Every structure is written in structure tokens, then in C-alpha cells.
Amino acid sequence: MYGLGGMWDRGLARALSLGPGTLRLHRSLGHSAYDVVIVGAGIVGLASGRQLVLRHPSLKFAILEKEKVIASHQSGHNSGVIHSGIYYTPGSLKARLCVRGAALLYNYCDRKAIPFRQCGKLIVAVENQEVPRLQALYKRGLLNNVPGLRVIGPKEIKEKEPYCRGVMALDSPYTGIVNYKQVSQAYTDDFRDSGGSLVTDFEVSNIEMVKEAPAGSGRGMDYPVVIRSTKGEDVYCKYVVTCAGLFSDRLSQVSGCSPEPRIVPFRGDYLVLKPEKCYLVNGNIYPVPNPRFPFLGVHFTPRMDGSVWLGPNAVLAFKREGYRLCDFNAKDFTEAVTYSGLRKLVLKNFTFGMAEMYRACFLSAQVKELQKFVPELSVHDILRGPSGVRAQALDKDGNLVDDFVFDGGSGEIANRILHVRNAPSPAATSSLAIAEVISAEVEERFGF
Ligand SMILES: Cc1cc2nc3c(=O)[nH]c(=O)nc-3n(C[C@H](O)[C@H](O)[C@H](O)COP(=O)(O)OP(=O)(O)OC[C@H]3O[C@@H](n4cnc5c(N)ncnc54)[C@H](O)[C@@H]3O)c2cc1C
Numbered sequence: 001m002y003g004l005g006g007m008w009d010r011g012l013a014r015a016l017s018l019g020p021g022t023l024r025l026h027r028s029l030g031h032s033a034y035d036v037v038i039v040g041a042g043i044v045g046l047a048s049g050r051q052l053v054l055r056h057p058s059l060k061f062a063i064l065e066k067e068k069v070i071a072s073h074q075s076g077h078n079s080g081v082i083h084s085g086i087y088y089t090p091g092s093l094k095a096r097l098c099v100r101g102a103a104l105l106y107n108y109c110d111r112k113a114i115p116f117r118q119c120g121k122l123i124v125a126v127e128n129q130e131v132p133r134l135q136a137l138y139k140r141g142l143l144n145n146v147p148g149l150r151v152i153g154p155k156e157i158k159e160k161e162p163y164c165r166g167v168m169a170l171d172s173p174y175t176g177i178v179n180y181k182q183v184s185q186a187y188t189d190d191f192r193d194s195g196g197s198l199v200t201d202f203e204v205s206n207i208e209m210v211k212e213a214p215a216g217s218g219r220g221m222d223y224p225v226v227i228r229s230t231k232g233e234d235v236y237c238k239y240v241v242t243c244a245g246l247f248s249d250r251l252s253q254v255s256g257c258s259p260e261p262r263i264v265p266f267r268g269d270y271l272v273l274k275p276e277k278c279y280l281v282n283g284n285i286y287p288v289p290n291p292r293f294p295f296l297g298v299h300f301t302p303r304m305d306g307s308v309w310l311g312p313n314a315v316l317a318f319k320r321e322g323y324r325l326c327d328f329n330a331k332d333f334t335e336a337v338t339y340s341g342l343r344k345l346v347l348k349n350f351t352f353g354m355a356e357m358y359r360a361c362f363l364s365a366q367v368k369e370l371q372k373f374v375p376e377l378s379v380h381d382i383l384r385g386p387s388g389v390r391a392q393a394l395d396k397d398g399n400l401v402d403d404f405v406f407d408g409g410s411g412e413i414a415n416r417i418l419h420v421r422n423a424p425s426p427a428a429t430s431s432l433a434i435a436e437v438i439s440a441e442v443e444e445r446f447g448f
Pocket residue numbers: 039040041042043044045064065066067070071072073074075076077078079080081082083202203204205243244245246247251268312387388389390391423424425426427428429430
């Protein structure tokens with residue numbers, strides 16, 4: 001059950017089914033108190049909560065989530081790819097965590113009987129001028145210890161993907177697919193089975209030091225941090241870890257951290273192949289990434305349910321959790337467009353950004369891009385599909401922040417709080433490895 005450490009008002013508690021494994025209870029938080037509270041039930045918060053409770057079973061943990069179900073945002077709106085770690089700078093934390101994370105994830109899915117498919121991936125050069133970049137990627141992948149990488153020519157491309165054309169490809173048989181909502185649910189089950197409590201429908205609005213012992217709690221100042229929800233509910237704790245994805249910068253500011261790096265939301269829209277055309281694609285087909293652009297480029301991705309998604313593109317979103325083209329939030333929009341970092345990024349990538357916007361509006365333009373890989377594809381073979389929104393951390397000079405950012409804020413509370421301000425993509429693949437890093441950081445900072 002989703003619990004509050006035994007602090008439920010059981011008289012009022014009424015279970016209401018809201019989806020797989022999810023219960024909402026009418027509750028009275030009373031004086032709920034925990035050793036450690038994690039904010040955000042995305043895959044990073046859940047994996048970290050799981051890792052912490054497994055390592056410290058005698059402590060009391062809770063995860064607070066503003067939505068009614070877990071993995072409602074990035075963790076439930078992504079391509080579902082288990083990346084093998086080809087792209088990232090050798091030796092970087094991002095590269096190491098991806099390679100280790102993928103290995104841990106395959107093993108975890110095996111143990112938990114979570115369906116996955118190691119269907120492989122081709123990164124395809126369709127023009128000769130892309131070949132040097134593809135070869136550089138191959139070298140990177142080898143330095144990153146990605147298993148099974150090979151460079152293949154047009155004949156082998158056709159054997160693996162009969163409808164795909166290309167002059168050369170990087171074959172990554174270790175790449176796979178999984179449903180990250182299922183993975184997140186399994187992390188949740190582990191967390192709860194080990195005594196952790198998950199509280200949904202709790203949007204954190206403030207985190208501060210307790211000024212005086214809560215009346216009637218009988219525990220004095222043992223839990224010196226109070227976390228308040230937008231509905232005025234309080235949860236007390238000794239330490240806090242925030243993993244708030246698209247809102248990580250705003251939540252950090254609540255406890256006195258600097259506004260930078262800011263999160264700028266980029267929406268990624270997918271197209272979906274009509275079922276009768278899914279035969280066109282076997283595994284993942286990716287372009288050679290444009291080094292000037294942070295995202296991997298529009299790709300063909302088979303899903304665990306047998307469908308095939310094409311995308312995502314990357315356009316500035318006018319709302320942090322806005323999944324439709326017309327979604328707009330005045331605060332999110334104003335904050336993004338008045339940020340010097342975004343203005344600089346836009347100036348640096350103006351042509352590319354405009355082309356992405358154009359392709360987002362006109363299906364035929366998007367299809368033209370995809371036809372470079374699968375010429376047989378036509379605009380009649382596709383439908384508009386779902387979207388996701390990426391939390392892209394950006395500094396004030398317009399540089400994309402590619403590494404972890406931990407922050408504690410200032411003053412007394414800084415010794416009790418760890419904000420995970422940026423857990424760079426592919427954080428779903430790397431989640432179990434990221435959780436090890438966060439857990440180690442928590443242990444060092446808080447002296448567990
Ligand atoms: C379009 C797209 C495609 C991607 N494809 C892949 C892929 O194929 N493979 C891969 O490995 N990675 C992929 N990624 C990246 C991956 O999905 C993310 O890196 C990962 O899900 C991030 O997890 P998270 O827990 O940090 O964030 P989230 O999943 O966004 O979770 C943050 C949680 O915090 C909660 N929260 C926020 N504010 C508050 C508050 N005030 N109070 C309480 N709760 C709060 C939110 O509701 C949310 O549930 C993709 C991402 C996108 C957007």
C-alpha cells in the first residue's frame with residue numbers, strides 16, 4: 001500500500017484505484033516523519049529511493065510525488081531505448097553510467113521478468129560526408145567499452161534492415177528496448193517491499209528548517225526539516241533529496257539555490273507507423289548525430305507493444321509539462337524566453353531550430369527526412385503519435401549542461417538537502433547506475 005509510515009488516519013482512508021499498482025488514499029498526514037524524503041517519483045527518484053532503502057533498511061524513507069501515478073513525465077514519455085553508451089565523451093560520468101546502467105538494467109529485467117528486447121540498433125550514414133563522423137563514433141564506442149560494435153557496409157545493412165538504405169552503418173547489437181513505466185513500477189515495488197512509503201498527489205511547494213517543535217508530536221526537534229505541499233500538508237524529515245526532472249531548478253530555488261542552471265523544456269513529437277507498415281523496421285535505426293545539436297536526431301524505434309515510433313524531434317515547449325503543440329503556460333514561457341542562456345542557444349542554432357519547428361508543423365517535411373533512411377516510407381504510412389518533454393539544463397551562456405549537477409542551497413538547510421538538478425539523458429537507461437552515484441553522494445554529505 002502507498003503509506004505514510006503508519007501515519008494514515010485509517011478512519012478516513014479510502015482506497016481509490018488509479019492505475020496499475022497505484023492507490024490514492026484520503027489521508028491525514030498528521031506528524032509524518034522520515035529519516036530521508038525523496039521528492040519526485042520519476043525513474044531517477046524511484047531508483048535512488050530503492051537503492052537507499054536497500055542499503056539502509058533501518059532508516060525510514062518516503063518518496064513524495066505531485067502526480068497521482070509514478071513516472072508521469074519524462075520517465076513515462078520516452079523512446080524506451082536501452083542505450084549502449086556509444087555517443088558520450090570517453091571517461092565521462094555520463095558514458096560510464098550509461099554502459100554500467102545498461103548492464104545493470106538488463107540483469108534487473110531478467111531477474112524481475114520485465115519484458116525487454118535486445119533488438120539492436122544501426123546508426124546509418126546516408127551520405128559519404130557522414131562517414132568520418134560515423135567512424136569517430138565507432139572509436140568512441142570502443143573507448144567506452146560498448147559490447148559488440150561493428151562497422152558494416154550497404155550489403156549487411158540490407159540484411160539487417162531490408163528497407164533501409166545507407167552507405168555505412170554502426171551496428172550496435174547490445175542496444176535494446178523496454179517499457180520504462182514497467183521498470184519504474186518494479187523499482188517502486190522494491191522500495192515499498194523494503195519498507196519505503198510512496199505518497200502521491202503531494203506537490204512540494206516549500207522546504208525549510210522547522211522553527212519550533214510541532215505541537216503534540218512528542219518528538220521535539222528530531223526531524224528538523226519540514227516539507228510543505230501546495231495543499232498545506234506537512235511532512236517532517238531529517239534529510240531531503242530532490243529528483244524533480246522538469247522542475248528541478250524551481251525546487252532547488254525553494255531552498256536558496258542559485259537559479260542556474262535553468263531547465264528549458266524541449267518537446268519531442270513522435271510519429272507512429274501504421275500497423276500494416278511496421279514490417280519496414282526491425283530494430284532501432286538512428287541517424288549520425290549532428291555534433292552541433294544536443295539531441296540524437298529523429299529515429300525509428302520499435303516498441304515493446306509491437307508498434308514503431310518515429311522521432312522525436314526537438315522544439316522549444318511553451319509549457320514544462322506541455323505535451324501538445326498548443327499547450328502554453330505564461331510563467332514557463334516568460335521564464336524561458338527572458339533567460340539569456342536560451343537566447344544565446346537560439347542564436348547559435350537559429351537555422352536548425354527553425355527547420356525543427358517547420359518539420360514539427362508539416363508532416364511531409366518530417367517524412368522527407370525519414371525517407372533518407374527508408375525510401376519506401378510515405379506520408380500515408382504514418383500517424384501523429386505521442387510527445388515527451390525533455391528537461392534540458394542550460395547555463396546562462398547558452399551551453400547545454402551535460403553533466404550531473406548537485407546542489408544544496410545555502411544556510412543551515414544546505415547540510416540536509418541534496419538537489420539533483422541535472423541527471424542527464426539517457427537517465428532511464430542509466431537509472432540503476434545513477435542511483436548508486438546519488439546514494440554515495442547522500443552517504444558522504446549526510447554521513448550515513
Ligand atoms: C522524448 C524523450 C525521449 C527519451 N528517450 C530516452 C530513451 O530512449 N532512453 C533513455 O534512457 N532515456 C530517454 N530519455 C531520457 C529519460 O526519459 C529521462 O532522462 C529520465 O526519465 C529522467 O527521469 P527523472 O526521474 O529525472 O525525471 P521525471 O521522469 O520527469 O521525474 C520527475 C518527477 O518529479 C515530479 N515532481 C516535479 N516537481 C515536483 C514537486 N514540486 N513535488 C513533487 N513531485 C514533483 C514530477 O511529477 C515527476 O514525476 C528520453 C526523454 C525524453 C523526454
